[in-house]
Amino acid sequence: MSTIQTLAERQAAAREARQRAPRSLNSAIGNVDRDPVQLLRENSAGRVEALVPLRYGRMSVSPFTFFRGSAILQAHDLSGTSNTGIAFPVCGDAHLMNFGGFATPERQLVFDLNDFDEVAYGPWEWDVKRLTASLAIAGEHMGIDRASVEDIVSTAVHEYRDRMHRYAECSTLELWHEIVSFERMLEAAATAEGRQLINRAMEKAATRTHESMLGKMAALHDGRWLIQDAPPALFHPSGPNSLLGKDKKWSDTDEWKGKLASAFDSYLQTLSSERRQLLAQFELQDIAFKVVGVGSVGTFCLVMLFVDSHGKPLFLQVKEARQSVISRYFEGDGPTHQGERVVTGQRLLQAASDSFLGWTIGPAGRQFYFRQLRDMKISAEVERMSNTILQGYARICGWALARAHAKASGKAVEIATYLGSGNRFAEALTQYAFAYAEQNQKDYDTFMRACRSGKLEARSDEDMAADFRV
Incomplete structure (x- = not known):
């Protein structure tokens, strides 16, 4: 077990920090x-x-x-x-x-x-x-x-x-x-x-709820909800509006779909058992590629649309996690999986975090983390x-x-x-x-x-x- 420093020792360490790095x-x-x-x-x-x-x-x-x-x-x-x-x-x-x-x-x-x-x-x-x-x-x-x-x-x-x-x-x-x-x-x-x-x-x-987003992002076709393309910000990876180019194979084959299912199963293992039980009550309807933010543009980001037995939606965002620009310039410990790095850091820094935070490795070895797309955000x-x-x-x-x-x-x-x-x-x-x-x-x-x-x-x-x- 580690020894806890006294308040006086901690204050003394901070005063030493002033010597190293004057304010x-x-x-x-x-x-x-x-x-x-x-x-x-x-x-x-x-x-x-x-x-x-x-x-x-x-x-x-x-x-x-x-x-x-x-x-x-x-x-x-x-x-x-x-x-x-x-x-x-x-x-x-x-x-x-x-x-x-x-x-x-x-x-x-x-x-x-x-x-x-x-x-x-x-x-x-x-x-x-x-x-x-x-x-x-x-x-x-x-x-x-x-x-x-x-x-x-x-x-x-x-x-x-x-x-x-x-x-x-x-x-x-x-x-x-x-x-x-x-x-x-x-x-x-x-x-x-x-x-x-x-x-x-x-x-x-x-x-700003999942239900309010459903009518804006998706439409019902033959009893199934499908996300509507709105390129360049939102498109199906394997559809006619896809911008993935040479990465098309990453998203266009049955093999890829199998890999995605495997990646989702791996994500589930990063959740607590009650969260896995919660997700088991939803059925996947559709998946689309979503371009988000400014600095994140060009990284892989998917939206997964699920519904429960009442037809109520859940949108999960699957976002690529790359090396942090901080770790490029400052050496420190942390998870080697970039998605786990994001999730662990978010849980540590936030007062209360998303129930669906988790991580996985996807097709082509890309590392991802999961979160809700919108929940009163x-x-x-x-x-x-x-x-x-x-x-x-x-x-x-x-x-x-x-x-x-x-x-x-x-x-x-x-x-x-x-x-x-x-x-x-x-x-x-x-x-x-x-x-x-x-x-x-x-x-x-x-x-x-x-x-x-x-x-x-x-x-x-x-x-x-x-x-x-x-």
């Missing part, structure tokens, strides 16, 4: 002597070739969408900075759009991190820096003045600091059961506008926010990230002691956020020149959809 050094953006186009190409290797231009097309919309799709660049850059040495499984991609609301298995609506494709063992500071940089980039993109953006970034960091100090006083079980519910968010909201927005979000979440419409609302949203993100880190690490005391009670860390992170926003703009400009010159091919959803219109 003022957190303003450094790191090693930016690299070719962003080359790194993005490396990150696109192994994806569906026909979808890589769509990935770049979605990234080209704005400096903010570029930032969302280029986590590899920031991970590379951060590897050239000092860190506290306090590391544990971090989100790896904690930008402001990777937080959101969803229902717990007990049907409580909570706010939390909701994307874990890049989860890996790494420094906690990297998550905070990704969040603050995203706030600065989004704020500038929205035309918010610099002073207001400074307040927004500072608010997120101060909330992270203040919550971490509170969590440092919590017992292990108190932290494990801590949850950021929408009811608590309502209580903490600073303005009537904020409370109104939270109430609207709760109402919207109640409508909602995300923020950041570009429609006022300055006041964005500041409130930044505060909630800082709270949720602190909770996730405190739970996952068991090191709230160390992090809180390192942060201290003053403004030094917040000031450094605000400088970092603006400096990285400037670097992101430079990278975006380089990326756009590559797209315009034909070095990279970028296509929009609308442009690719036109290819399928008769």
Whole structure:
């Protein structure tokens, strides 16, 4: 059995971390002597070739969408900075759009991190820096003045600091059961506008169910529900609208169907016995390929539609898990199966996780994880926010990230002691956020020149959809 350190020993270790990585050094953006186009190409290797231009097309919309799709660049850059040495499984991609609301298995609506494709063992500071940089980039993109953006970034960091100090006083079980519910968010909201927005979000979440999605995504044919193609975002792997190209054999044969059945059986073995019993009450109706997000475009992602004996649906998403960009630049322990890495990290960082999380190895040796496609899931419409609302949203993100880190690490005391009670860390992170926003703009400009010159091919959803219109 391991020996538990005293609080004094843990605080002393954190003060040593200040010597290794002074808080003022957190303003450094790191090693930016690299070719962003080359790194993005490396990150696109192994994806569906026909979808890589769509990935770049979605990234080209704005400096903010570029930032969302280029986590590899920031991970590379951060590897050239000092860190506290306090590391544990971090989100790896904690930008402001990777937080959101969803229902717990007990049907409580909570706010939390909701994307874990890049989860890996790494420094906690990297998550905070990704969040603050995203706030600065989004704020500038929205035309918010610099002073207001400074307040927004500072608010997120101060909330992270203040919550971490509170969590440092919590017992292990108190932290494990801590949850950021929408009811608590309502209580903490600073303005009537904020409370109104939270109430609207709760109402919207109640409508985002498997049943509401069924009529939008599928149609009944001869007693069987079939997912409707909507290329390039949704198509049947073996159908006439497939974009899998040379990977067509991966999805077009009876042998593949057999391999998929085997992969699903392997997934079931990663679930608890009662979850397996639950899934046994559903029958598979259809499977389609779904293009999701920005950074994930081009990776393999399937949607499986099931119904129970009452005709009620369940949508499962089967998403490819590739090496985390964090683990590429920071060495640490973790599962060798990339799907298991995602699931384990999500369960550790989230307050309450999807009942159907599991993993498997699919055809062609690709590694996948499973989750529900939609279960009262909602995300923020950041570009429609006022300055006041964005500041409130930044505060909630800082709270949720602190909770996730405190739970996952068991090191709230160390992090809180390192942060201290003053403004030094917040000031450094605000400088970092603006400096990285400037670097992101430079990278975006380089990326756009590559797209315009034909070095990279970028296509929009609308442009690719036109290819399928008769």
